[in-house]
Amino acid sequence: MMKLNDIVIQTTTKFVLFIILAFSIFIFFNGHHHPGGGFIGGLMTSAAITLLLLAFDFETVKRILPIDFKILTASGMLIATLTGMGGLVFGGPFLSHTFGYVHLPFFGEVELATALLFDLGVYFVVVGSALTIIEMIGGDQ
């Protein structure tokens, strides 16, 4: 497929990709106290994978990331719904969240909230649906 020698874009992608991915994860975890969250984090991750798609071709990316994005979307929805139902299990209303302070070995004292799990669901749905759209439109040749 690729006829031109696109060594420059491929090499740059290899470096930039990790910066974008790291930033998207940073944004994702940042959402509780600062601007960010599941939606923008998910979009940024999809942007990183789209960059990979631009630099390489579909088969390569499928080999690197053997993920069915439709299943990813469905899992995201399932995670978000189940997180909401967690509230029901503990006798509260639907979508009630809780948080606690946990001492982790490397990070020290960390505030963990169940809202993060809901956000993870959003993140998966955004990544999954964005990449499904791109795959559907671009991957047909």
Next chain:
Amino acid sequence: MTNYVIWTLLIPLLAGIIMLFIPQRVILQRTISIIASIILLINTVLLVFQIQTEGIQKMELGGWAPPFGIILVGDMLSGLLVLTTALVIIPILIYSFSSIGVEREKKYYYSIFFFLVTGVLGAFLTGDLFNMFVFFEVFLLSSYVLIVHGSTQKQLRESFKYVLINILSSALFVIGVAYLYAVIGTLNMAHLGERIASLTEPAPILTVIALMFLIIFGLKGAIFPLYFWLPASYTAPPTAIGALFGALLTKVGIYAIFRTYSIIFVHDPAYTHTVLGVLAALTMIFGVIGAVAHKDVTKILVYNVIVAVGFVLFGVSTMTEAGYQGAIYYVIHDMIIKAALFLLIGALVTVGGTKYLKQMGGIIKYHPALGWLFLVAVFALVGIPPLSGFIGKVLLIQGGTTVGDYWIVFLMMVASLLVLYSMIRIFLQGFYGKSVLSSKEEHGTTKGLLFPISLLIALSVLLGIGAEFLYPFVQTATEVLLQPELYINAVLKE
């Protein structure tokens, strides 16, 4: 204590999500969907009885009290509509099993079906105007997918128009919500009702916003000048999907008008409810003209959907006890009978191989059951006494005469007569008449199609005979509509 309100939303949502994982396993999907819909039905029956015995049910999402949090409210009006939805989807699902085709079933048909149901149920149960918008989008997005599902040429063309008109109305919805928020400062419906009721001198801007919401919900629910998109888009998709749309989608628009015009916008009924009444009358006239004029059986049916919207809105516009009761009876009856008629007409088109009345005839010779079921459905639609359409219309007429809208009542009776004419024409020409096809030439079978249809017809007959049983529930629903304080207090004060 189990909270049935939230489970009403969670059951179809979870079913839809689970089926996203198994698009290829058709038999498993069918099993899951039928089990989920039966559980949903049991849940909604329990919900209705709970509302009847314990009063209005609510669920504060995340534990945040209204007006700050999102709230789901199950009062009797929502309860009855939710129950009817759960009743109607089971026959439509069974009809889909034998008519929709494996190709479509593998492309997430049942998932989208259940997402649509989630959206509709959510719109019935929400107590917050912006959440209503979100649930509207949930079922609209699902309906976009279903209308184009299978991508035949006609579906592609009609879905384009349908999406365009609904995006426009959704944008208007957001603008309306923004205006209301700017003026009143809250979006919780009970809180809105309380604040508007406490105004000593209602601002004219509220009347403007009320009419804006009438336009928005009128676009969804197909009232007079805004119904133009409906006939083509409801006939484009396969029968089962058309039945789902005809039974549920316009009714959500009607419910939203019902809700907003009984709880929120009651400050200037002399103006807003007169406009509503006039539009209802015009909807009946234009719907019935379409129904009588067309020679295509599916078109005749969809224009009858529009006529029914007019009947129900007229009941809302009277603001009387009888009018509200009639509107509630009629909307329940109409959800069931429209689903039945869509499925019947679908079976008729399958058997006859054509949509045009002129080309069909004598189908009753080989399909007596189909023919007589159709006749019963038509009689129920028009309101022949023992059947379900009767009691609703009687109460609507009673409500109309109480407030002196004699000309609308007269129009309604004429419209009923013409509805009968339009449908009986299908019976006389399509089913009775001279036989066109011999049994070998037929284009399809009614195998598996008759059972769901007879379920719906049986429901409709039961609804007519059991009107006495249903009456206390309708009365409870009407109480809340007549005294919005009951709703407001239940949501805000407890």
